[in-house]
Amino acid sequence: MNQPEAKKQLQTNVYRHELLPTHFLERAGEAYADHIAVVDGEVQYTWREFRARARRFASALKAQGLEKGDRIAFLALNSEAMLLAHFGVPLAGGVLVSINTRLSADEIGYIIGQSGSTKVFCSPELRDQIPDGLSGVELLNTQEDLEALLSQGTEDEVSTEGFHEDDTLSINYTSGTTGRPKGVMYHHRGAYLNALAMVLDQRLTADSVYLWTLPMFHCNGWTFAWGVAAVGATSVCIPRIDPADVWRRFDEGVTHFCAAPTVLTMLANDPAAHRLERPVRLFTAGAPPSPTIIAQMAALNFELEHTYGLTETYGPCTINVPPPSLESQPEEEQSRHKARQGFLNVCSGEM
Amino acid sequence: MNQPEAKKQLQTNVYRHELLPTHFLERAGEAYADHIAVVDGEVQYTWREFRARARRFASALKAQGLEKGDRIAFLALNSEAMLLAHFGVPLAGGVLVSINTRLSADEIGYIIGQSGSTKVFCSPELRDQIPDGLSGVELLNTQEDLEALLSQGTEDEVSTEGFHEDDTLSINYTSGTTGRPKGVMYHHRGAYLNALAMVLDQRLTADSVYLWTLPMFHCNGWTFAWGVAAVGATSVCIPRIDPADVWRRFDEGVTHFCAAPTVLTMLANDPAAHRLERPVRLFTAGAPPSPTIIAQMAALNFELEHTYGLTETYGPCTINVPPPSLESQPEEEQSRHKARQGFLNVCSGEM
Numbered sequence: 001m002n003q004p005e006a007k008k009q010l011q012t013n014v015y016r017h018e019l020l021p022t023h024f025l026e027r028a029g030e031a032y033a034d035h036i037a038v039v040d041g042e043v044q045y046t047w048r049e050f051r052a053r054a055r056r057f058a059s060a061l062k063a064q065g066l067e068k069g070d071r072i073a074f075l076a077l078n079s080e081a082m083l084l085a086h087f088g089v090p091l092a093g094g095v096l097v098s099i100n101t102r103l104s105a106d107e108i109g110y111i112i113g114q115s116g117s118t119k120v121f122c123s124p125e126l127r128d129q130i131p132d133g134l135s136g137v138e139l140l141n142t143q144e145d146l147e148a149l150l151s152q153g154t155e156d157e158v159s160t161e162g163f164h165e166d167d168t169l170s171i172n173y174t175s176g177t178t179g180r181p182k183g184v185m186y187h188h189r190g191a192y193l194n195a196l197a198m199v200l201d202q203r204l205t206a207d208s209v210y211l212w213t214l215p216m217f218h219c220n221g222w223t224f225a226w227g228v229a230a231v232g233a234t235s236v237c238i239p240r241i242d243p244a245d246v247w248r249r250f251d252e253g254v255t256h257f258c259a260a261p262t263v264l265t266m267l268a269n270d271p272a273a274h275r276l277e278r279p280v281r282l283f284t285a286g287a288p289p290s291p292t293i294i295a296q297m298a299a300l301n302f303e304l305e306h307t308y309g310l311t312e313t314y315g316p317c318t319i320n321v322p323p324p325s326l327e328s329q330p331e332e333e334q335s336r337h338k339a340r341q342g343f344l345n346v347c348s349g350e351m
Numbered sequence: 352m353n354q355p356e357a358k359k360q361l362q363t364n365v366y367r368h369e370l371l372p373t374h375f376l377e378r379a380g381e382a383y384a385d386h387i388a389v390v391d392g393e394v395q396y397t398w399r400e401f402r403a404r405a406r407r408f409a410s411a412l413k414a415q416g417l418e419k420g421d422r423i424a425f426l427a428l429n430s431e432a433m434l435l436a437h438f439g440v441p442l443a444g445g446v447l448v449s450i451n452t453r454l455s456a457d458e459i460g461y462i463i464g465q466s467g468s469t470k471v472f473c474s475p476e477l478r479d480q481i482p483d484g485l486s487g488v489e490l491l492n493t494q495e496d497l498e499a500l501l502s503q504g505t506e507d508e509v510s511t512e513g514f515h516e517d518d519t520l521s522i523n524y525t526s527g528t529t530g531r532p533k534g535v536m537y538h539h540r541g542a543y544l545n546a547l548a549m550v551l552d553q554r555l556t557a558d559s560v561y562l563w564t565l566p567m568f569h570c571n572g573w574t575f576a577w578g579v580a581a582v583g584a585t586s587v588c589i590p591r592i593d594p595a596d597v598w599r600r601f602d603e604g605v606t607h608f609c610a611a612p613t614v615l616t617m618l619a620n621d622p623a624a625h626r627l628e629r630p631v632r633l634f635t636a637g638a639p640p641s642p643t644i645i646a647q648m649a650a651l652n653f654e655l656e657h658t659y660g661l662t663e664t665y666g667p668c669t670i671n672v673p674p675p676s677l678e679s680q681p682e683e684e685q686s687r688h689k690a691r692q693g694f695l696n697v698c699s700g701e702m
Contacts, residue, residue, distance in 0.1 A: 017544075017699070024697065031672040031694035193368075196547055196698075200582060205554055206672070230697050231551060232672070321382040321557070321583070343382035346375065346581050347547075348368070 019165040019192040021226035025051050025087045026157070032206055032232025040080035040237040047232055050084070056153030057088025063152065068093035069168065073117035074142070075099045075108060075126050077239035078212040081142035085121065086170075086216070086225040090188070091158045096170040098217040100181075105131045107181060111173050112137060115183055121146060123239075165189035172219055174311045184311045191220065193347035194314035195227035200346055201305065201319050202256055202281060208233040211249055213241055214258040222258055222283070222315030243270035250280055260286035261293055264304075268296045276301040283307045285316055291335035298331070308341035317348045370516040370543040372577035376402050376438045377508070383557055383583025391431035391588040398583060401435070407504030408439025414503065419444040420519065424468035425493070426450040426459060426477050428590035429563040432493035436472065437521075437567070437576040441539070442509050447521040449568040451532075456482045458532060462524050463488060466534055472497060474590075516540035523570055525662045535662045542571065544698035545665035546578035551697055552656065552670050553607055553632060559584040562600055564592055565609040573609055573634070573658075573666030594621035601631055611637035612644055615655075619647045627652040634658045636667055642686035649682070659692035668699045 017023075028037065029051030037050035045053065061072070072094045076082040082098070089096040097115045099108055101123075109131035112120055119138045122130055130139060140146065169188045173181035202224075204210065210233050214221055228235050236254060238245070243266055259267075261284055267273065281303040289306060297304045307316035320342030326334055368374075379388065380402030388401035396404065412423070423445045427433040433449070440447040448466045450459055452474075460482035463471055470489045473481055481490060491497065520539045524532035553575075555561065561584050565572055579586050587605060589596065594617055610618075612635055618624065632654040640657060648655045658667035671693035677685055 027695060027697060033674075035675050196551070199551065200547070203554075203556055323384075324386050344378060346378060 018160070018163055019189045020090070020160060020163060021169065021188060021192050021195060021229070022054075022087055022091045022160065023192075024195070024226055024229035025054055025091075028229045028232045035206060035232050036234045037229075037232075038080050038083055038235045038237060043080055045080070047229075051087075052155040053084055053150060054087035054091055055155050055158050056150040057084060057146075058091035058153070058158045059156070060149045060153035061088070061092040061094060062158075064149075066092050066094055068162075069095060071095045071097050071115045071117040071171065073097040073099055073112055073115065073120040074122075074217075075101060075120065075129065076123040076142050076216075077101060077126070078216050078237045079123065079142065079239060080237055081121070081123075081146055082216045083212075083225060083235055083237065084146075086220060087229070090169050091160070093160075093163065095168050096220075098170065098172060098220060100173065100175065100217050101126055101129070101215070103129075103176070103181070105129050107176060109134060111181060111183075114180075115171050115173075163188070165192070170220055172217075172311050186220070186314060190314050191223055191226055194317075194345070195223040195230055197345040197347040198223055198283075198316065199227040199230050201307075202227075202283060204228065204231050204233050204256060206232040208255045209253050210235050211246070211254040211257040212237045213246065213263060214260075218286075219309070219311055219315035222285075222309070224258065241266070243267050244272045247272035247274070250276055254280060256281045258283040258285075260284065261289040262287070264289065264293050264297055268293060268300060273300060275299065279303050281305070283316060283319075285309060288339065288341075291332070291339050294335040294338045295331055298334070304338060306338050306341060307345075313348075317345055318342050319345050369511070369514055370540045371441070371511060371514055372520065372539060372543050372546060372580070373405075373438055373442045373511065374543075375546070375577055375580035376405055376442075379580045379583045386557060386583050387585045388580075388583075389431050389434055389586045389588065394431055396431070398580075402438075403506040404435055404501060405438035405442055406506050406509050407501040408435060408497075409442035409504070409509045410507070411500045411504035412439070412443040412445060413509075415500075417443050417445050419513075420446060422446045422448050422466045422468040422522065424448040424450055424463055424466065424471040425473075425568075426452060426471065426480065427474040427493050427567075428452060428477070429567050429588045430474065430493065430590060431588055432472070432474075432497055433567045434563075434576060434586055434588065435497075437571060438580070441520050442511070444511075444514065446519050447571075448534075449521065449523060449571060451524065451526065451568050452477055452480070452566070454480075454527070454532070456480050458527060460485060462532060462534075465531075466522050466524075514539070516543070521571055523568075523662050537571070537665060541665050542574050542577055545668075545696070546574040546576075546581055548696040548698040549574055549634075549667065550578040550581050552658075552667075553578075553634060555579065555582050555584050555607060557583040559606045560604050561586050562597070562605040562608040563588045564597065564614060565611075569637075570660070570662055570666035573636075573660070575609065592617070594618050595623045598623035598625070601627055605631060607632045609634040609636075611635065612640040613638070615640065615644050615648055619644060619651060624651060626650065630654050632656070634667060634670075636660060639690065639692075642683070642690050645686040645689045646682055649685070655689060657689050657692060658696075664699075668696055669693050670696050 028047040033048040037047040171183045285307040306320040308318045309316040379398040384399040388398040521537045522534045636658040657671040659669045660667040
């Protein structure tokens with residue numbers, strides 16, 4: 001954009017709709033009001049209820065003095081609270097820092113400090129991974145403390161006036177294999193677009209039931225945290241992967257999930273493994289899946305799509321799109337094709 | 352966006368991906384290279400071939416002196432040429448003016464002049480609707496003349512450097528019931544976003560076969576002209592609606608279409624009407640569909656979604672999203688619900 005074009009854009013706000021992933025939640029609370037948004041153990045909320053909780057979270061954070069751009073960290077297993085963070089924090093104008101639960105206390109302390117997080121919400125079972133003696137940081141748990149905060153908020157619509165799609169939405173840290181983890185800043189626009197690409201390529205709809213096998217701290221769940229809201233799908237949160245439990249959920253109505261190849265190997269080789277009556281779609285990435293596991297998953301009635309991405313690209317930025325003739329090829333040929341990583345996703349390029 | 356934010360944006364081009372609908376074609380030419388893009392009578396092209404034709408069209412227009420923002424008009428029935436115009440013209444930096452074929456020669460002459468179109472492509476059968484004596488306008492047909500132009504172009508990638516998503520993509524004229532037709536300027540960003548919303552709400556995928564019952568001159572086919580490219584679906588072009596032919600195409604593999612309620616009534620009451628083996632999804636808009644026709648279409652195995660929009664909103668901007676309990680309601684209750692117009696579409700707000 002050159003200088004005159006930028007000036008022109010200043011004058012066009014009247015018809016401009018900023019690309020904010022929280023918009024998906026606002027709409028889901030109306031359009032999919034009575035659909036189930038999230039299931040977490042015994043707890044479940046409709047999209048109307050889940051939006052109300054996100055609004056309570058955002059308004060309470062603002063009442064406590066949160067200012068635009070302030071960082072709020074979460075160290076939590078997959079849960080309703082962790083999904084809520086992806087809407088409540090940005091709705092308040094905050095920046096979400098989702099921390100990898102597999103890091104050491106030293107690394108976690110570094111991320112909290114380096115991101116400048118002023119509040120850290122932590123699952124009770126992960127409390128020991130937060131180092132003692134952090135200064136200037138308020139430590140809260142994702143249960144009683146979070147609920148107490150929600151009770152202080154209101155369910156009125158939260159204004160996003162003045163928010164720009166290029167504002168920072170979240171900071172995700174790399175795994176730090178070659179040094180200290182590096183913070184990657186996601187903006188609203190990039191997350192909004194990648195979330196739509198995920199929904200399109202995964203073929204999610206309002207009828208979908210998405211199982212959270214993929215940790216939400218990985219690139220905000222590869223942006224599916226927001227994608228599910230775009231179409232009013234249902235999130236099923238599980239804190240960790242128990243293969244027998246996951247197989248039971250496949251039988252009970254899960255339609256989509258994402259997982260690294262090692263998780264697929266664990267599932268395919270579990271005693272509970274069996275060919276599914278209905279196909280379940282999945283994205284796999286994080287390491288190259290072997291043609292063997294791809295063929296195994298196909299035999300169990302999974303529709304596997306191989307994607308590739310990194311923290312710096314909002315998660316999956318390429319996807320293996322099968323050619324139309326693939327289904328008529330020998331199974332070995334199909335698996336070999338799917339072992340490749342494919343093409344840029346439909347909205348990619350925004351990094 | 353305030354002044355400092357606009358300045359910031361000037362510096363961020365390095366990671367910015369302009370939202371241009373022609374991007375969908377560029378990607379489809381790779382990711383869906385061997386899928387069928389378009390069928391028109393005996394002619395059919397893959398996405399690789401169709402992209403090559405769009406590139407030929409764009410490069411030939413530029414070689415003839417087309418400059419950024421120049422208007423190119425099309426007066427054509429649904430056809431491969433008309434679909435091609437939606438990609439070739441904007442790829443060259445031109446602005447597409449798709450003219451309603453049902454207007455009088457006087458109105459068409461007005462639109463050509465008012466839009467400042469310098470070239471007008473016309474289906475041979477509509478030639479009489481172009482008034483004589485237009486000055487400064489080159490008149491070409493969509494057959495030999497268009498093909499001759501394509502033969503002068505090249506299949507190399509066409510640069511869109513310097514294109515901005517707020518640039519004008521097309522001008523669509525209102526029907527002019529209360530005066531002269533008014534020109535509505537669509538920008539690339541709005542069309543890109545509405546096309547994604549259409550694809551998501553219609554649930555189009557690479558396996559979809561989209562029948563062009565809706566004229567492409569209506570809001571660029573309610574932005575489906577670009578949406579089909581986003582997912583690599585197949586377009587089937589028909590110049591006019593012959594109900595027996597349309598029913599045959601439903602049996603032969605069409606999965607989606609759009610049509611005004613009057614067209615649905617014509618189809619449902621045709622002697623060829625029969626309950627389909629596979630469900631076909633459709634959007635209807637343009638006038639309120641009656642509960643009667645909604646129930647009739649359901650009985651014939653159509654999944655009808657009622658949408659609402661206008662020329663000024665890129666076509667459908669709201670969609671009737673059914674509540675989860677609707678399927679268990681009496682049929683009369685279902686039809687009554689679907690007669691409403693619903694909620695803003697997922698990307699709406701961009702006007």
